[in-house]
Amino acid sequence: MPELPEVETIRQRISPLLLGKTITKVVVQRPDVVGFPEVAKFKAGLKDKTIVQIGRRGKYLLLFLSDNKILIIHLRLSGHLRVITDKEKPDYERVRFGLNDRTALVFIEPRALGRVYLVTPAEIPSILKGLTKMGREPIEENFNANYLYSFLKRRKAKIKTVLLDQRVCAGVGNIYSDEALFLAKINPNRPANSLNWTEVQRLSRALKLTVKNGIKFLGTTMSDQRYLLPDGTKGRFQERLKVFRCEGKSCPTCGKPIIRTRIGNRSSYFCPICQI
């Protein structure tokens, strides 16, 4: 679920609730969501540590602690974070980080695919290889057509698949790749290396704009509400989606139906008329 705009919104909204707070107690209800180290060390390593800064890289949320370790959280498909009082017990709670002000940061993950890690900076390359190999983010200044073209020109896989590659477009997932391809008027089935320079320029701009708008509108909360802000409210980018999960609806540009296909085992939505 959460892609860059959702994780960034969570980072912005959760920072004032967590900065300067000390973790007093960690309860792990579901051991397999602790990716590293083993659960006992994970719990002991967090006790009495203060959260001093909160960052993000791609879809990873990074909580920097007072002893220079980093609590890293990846929400995968269905994870949430909530900051709630000690008494509340939400469904699908997997890890609870009790704080020194009688609130708790709670990692909620129905599918239990998300992971939490406690690492030193030196451990990141061996423990979180994906984080280490991550490419540029579309919101970065130096994510531009030159950068994108340097990857696309040597990939013959479908452009949609390449956009989902975190080594190329860090933080981009299924929603924002479909929306950016629509905005750029590019068919998701096109081989990446078939895009000409003009098309790569369009796609680069479309990715940047789509991801920035996702952040501006606080992320995408679909009807299943798998993504919510830390206070339980919804994002608003779903109101602006042009093609994602719009199968059968009219294309906003040409009026013909949006179609759904499977690309690389993922649902893909696009307009077969407008996207060449």
Place this chain on the structure above:
DNA sequence: CTTGTGTCCTGTAGGC
């Protein structure tokens, strides 16, 4: 190195 496929896990929607 690249590419496609399967797997992790659980809940839900839709067909019959």
Place this chain on the structure above:
DNA sequence: TGCCTACAGGACACAA
């Protein structure tokens, strides 16, 4: 109503 299947926004291991 109940059963069965397909599918869900991600990432990675693995084989070819």
